[in-house]
Amino acid sequence: MELYDVLIVGGGPIGLACALEAKKNNLKYIVIEKGTVVNSLYNYPLYMTFFSTADRLEIDEIPFITTKPKPGRQDALEYYQGIARAKEINIKSYEKVINIQKSTFFQVETSKQIYSAKNVVIATGFYDIPNLMNIKGEELPKVKHYYTEPYPYAFQNIVVIGSSNSSVDAALEIYRKGGNVTMIIRNNEISKSVKYWVKPDIENRIKEGSVKAFFGAELLEVKEHSVIFKTEKGEIREIENDFVLAMTGYLPDFEFLKNIGIDLKGECQNPHYNPETMETNIDGIYLAGVVCGGKDTHLWFIENSRIHAKQIIKDIIDKQ
Known part of the structure; x- marks a missing residue:
C-alpha cells in the first residue's frame, strides 16, 4: 500500500x-x-x-x-x-x-x-x-433546501425562508420569472450581510409589494397545498403554497x-x-x-x- x-x-x-x-x-x-x-x-x-x-x-x-x-x-x-x-x-x-x-x-x-x-x-x-427547521411537513417533496435556478418555480406560490444572500437571490430571481413569492423571516429586517448591490433591490420589491415579506415570523407547518406560520404579532396564518425554499443554512x-x-x-x-x-x-x-x-x-x-x-x-x- x-x-x-x-x-x-x-x-x-x-x-x-x-x-x-x-x-x-x-x-x-x-x-x-x-x-x-x-x-x-x-x-x-x-x-x-x-x-x-x-x-x-x-x-x-x-x-x-x-x-x-x-x-x-x-x-x-x-x-x-x-x-x-x-x-x-x-x-x-x-x-x-x-x-x-x-x-x-x-x-x-x-x-x-x-x-x-x-x-x-x-x-x-x-x-x-441542511440546517433543518424540524417542523411538521419538512419531509414533503415540495420543501427544498437547495436552490439552483428560478425556472421550475415560475407561476407558482413560493415561500422563501430566511433573509440571507441565498434567500434574497432566490426570492428576486423567482419573482422576476413570474413566481408569487412570500418571504418568512425570523429577524426584523433583511440581513446586513446581504450583498450591498442586492439589498436595496429586495427592500424596494418588498416595499412596493412585488415580494411579500413577514418579518419577525416563524414557519410552523408545511402542508400539501399550504403553509402555516406565526406572524410577529403572534397571529397564526395559513396561505396557499406550492413550494418552500428553506434557505436556512x-x-x-x-x-x-x-x-x-x-x-x-x-x-x-x-x-x-x-x-x-x-x-x-x-x-x-x-x-x-x-x-x-x-x-x-x-x-x-x-x-x-x-x-x-x-x-x-x-x-x-x-x-x-
Missing part, C-alpha cells in the same frame, strides 16, 4: 490550495473528493455572483481572470477546475471518505479503497447537510468529525484546533477552511482561509 505524506479530504478551493502547497514542498499527497472538483461550487445557484472580487478567491497566487467585477459560479468552476487540470493535481473524484483510524499511520477508508497517510487534512466545507458533518476523534466544543460544535498550525487534538489531523467554524459557518470562507494551506504544510515539514 502506498504511503502518502498528506491525504486531503475535500477537493474544494481550500483542499486544492493544500494540495498545491504540498506539491510545491515535494510532499507525496492525494486529494479525496466525494463529488466533482469543487463540488460545493458546482451545487451553488446557477447564476450566483460572489461577494468577493476575483483576486480574493485566488489560490497559490494563480491569477483569477474574469471580465466582470465580481466572478460568478461558472467563472469559479472554470478557475478552480482549470487549476486542477493545469497543475495535474492528484485527486480522486466521486470517492467518499467513510472513516479514518490511526495505527502506525492513518488508515483512510473510502467508498472505493483504503489509503495510508502520515497526515490528514480535513477540508470538507459545510454545504452537505448548512452544517459541517459533525458526526464524521466526532467519529474520527476530533473534539467539538459548546453549542456551536466548534472543533478543537491550534490556530497557528491548524492541527486538531489528534496529532497529524488538520482542519482547513469553513469546517473550522463549527456551526459558525460565516466565520471562514475562501478569502480568509487560504492561509490555512501554508500553515498546515509548514507544520508538517517542521515536524519532519
